[in-house]
Amino acid sequence: MTDGKIDVLVAEDFAVTRMFLVRLLESDPQIRVVGAVGDGQAAVDFVLKNRPDVVLMDLYMPKLDGFEATRRIMETRPLPIVICSAVADPRELDIIFRSLEAGAVACIEKPVGSGHAQFETNAANLLQTVKLMSEVKVVRRLARSGPAPAAAARPAPSLRAPAEIKLVGIGTSTGGPPVLQSILAGLSKDFPAPVLVVQHIARGFLTGMADWLRQTSGLQVHIGSYGTLPLPGHVYLAPDDFHMGIGASGQIVLTREGPENGLRPAVSFLFRSLAEAYGPNALGVLLTGMGKDGAAELKLMRDKGAITIAQDSESSVVHGMAGAAIALGGVTHVLPADKIAAALVSLVNNRSNKARN
Template sequence: MTRPPARVMIVEDSGVVRTLLTHIIDSDPRLAVAGSFATAEEAIAALPGLRPDVISMDIRLPGIDGLEATRRIMADHPTPIVVISASMDGGAMGNSMDALRAGALSVVEKPVGLGDAAYAQVAHEIRTQLAIMSEVAVVRRRMHIAAPVPVQPPRQRAATMLLVAASTGGPPALARLFGALPADLPVPILLVQHMGASFMEGFASWLDSVVPQRVTIARSGDLPVAGTIHVAPGDAHLVVGRGGTLRVADDGPVGGQRPSATRLIESAAVALDGAALAVVLTGMGEDGATGVRALLAAGGQAVAEDASTSVVYGMPAAAQRAGALSLPLDLIAPHVRRVLERQR
């Protein structure tokens, strides 16, 4: 039986952009516009009766803005939300990231117009994100705090780097994880977050403002610094070379992803002889799992976020099947600290 199209609520104050988004959505048989609103107040009032499968949410709105609207929707009528952002500047990007922390699932770039050179790519990304996110079960989750912290076997190599990967639901999970780790962490952190290339500088700037560690976009030739989060740049792989130097590579996607968590973790397994700890957080797909398998075979260590706290239990599930230890999000930082303290 053919599945009915996902019903999309559009929340956008610009009439031109609402028309453009309607055109983009109606051109995809997986999607249908359920309602279109110029203000968050109107959208919130209509939500109980309309009951859309997914919401396209502008951040900059008159009256209640998109961030506050996201908070209210997730508190009263949890619904998958895709943030549509027109700007990559600090303020707009910060609000978009805060919306993700409040429960939105992803951020995509706002379309400019049919004549724009990037229109086809932006429209495709909007349709893809709305279709995928419409299937995510958005619920309020309770974190498991009291469970004991398992320790992996002592035969493994001492970790000299922390490798972290995330996709859908990643920004708030990363803020939680890094916020629970000290600023003077004795190892460098290498991060792959799946996100549109145009958002990466803003994402790194936002993350730098909410975690105790320094955050920077990685560049080829950099020597990773303890206590610093080196973020893979947009649309490029981050890999570890011999000697521990960082390299940015533009070869093809791995499993459809660039940057690829698998590419990063596999490179560390080789370059560091397995002396690394990988953490795979919430996200769709299976990126990272093959890398986890290689790292564990080389004597490294790996942790995957448990299903009980993952927004999307795709990447962590694949990592767990590859041999990673499964822990709820709030227990990952204590485990990392315990591993590093035991090494010292």
């Protein structure tokens, strides 16, 4: 970043779209496009010779696709990579989440033409994401041929819960999918509590994320539906444009009430419902993400006697939501991402076993 401007490389194979993205980015006085390439190999070569602050990366490109280009950049000269996808082809969803796993920091919906109803929203989101991600600290990813070790293989923190934990709620936003995947991969199929998740993600990405989490964790991952009684060892994701919570009867509740913190689904709605319905028998986890959604409600859960966990700053892409909860005094344990699964196993299994004995 020189003279206060954010230097961006655009990698997009379709020339018309590439120039459209260049013009859109340069409409913001804080952003300067320093390169525009049409294939993944050219993106890797550019990064090795130059040092942009952010790469805006398409998925399907000649020579190297977006995933392979992301993987090579993160293994050689890591920097923030934002995946930009039209989400038109369901086949793209798998490569999006593999790219996030390889080190991309965010995925956003590619803006459509200026006459489209969603253009202003999508364009503003792209510009905001590029600016915020330019400040993210990334680390080199080691080249590896197999899957990463599950988080449960790490030593479990010595934690104790004051009451039996009957339900776990997780909230996350920017940078969340890979952390969520590592947590779920560290839970066994017989994990004794259901897990409800609110992940802020662009419309259209959710089905692909559910499939990816299902394949990489081995757990049963569902998109939440109204009236479902959550089962132990199953994971339920809040659907697009619906708040998700838990009712007094223990069933999933969905509503299209107004956005909270500008969001729907909102973590705040989920955590508030857990505090009201389960009190000390719930456990709340707030992960990486922009803003403060869920922070006050995590404190509400703690005030009701629940165990609450926040991801630490060092392992977060953006320490917004979790940091706000910590500042409010709403967190009982601050943990790095790779220790959260082990903590959940320790807390939930210990209390469940005592309750049965």
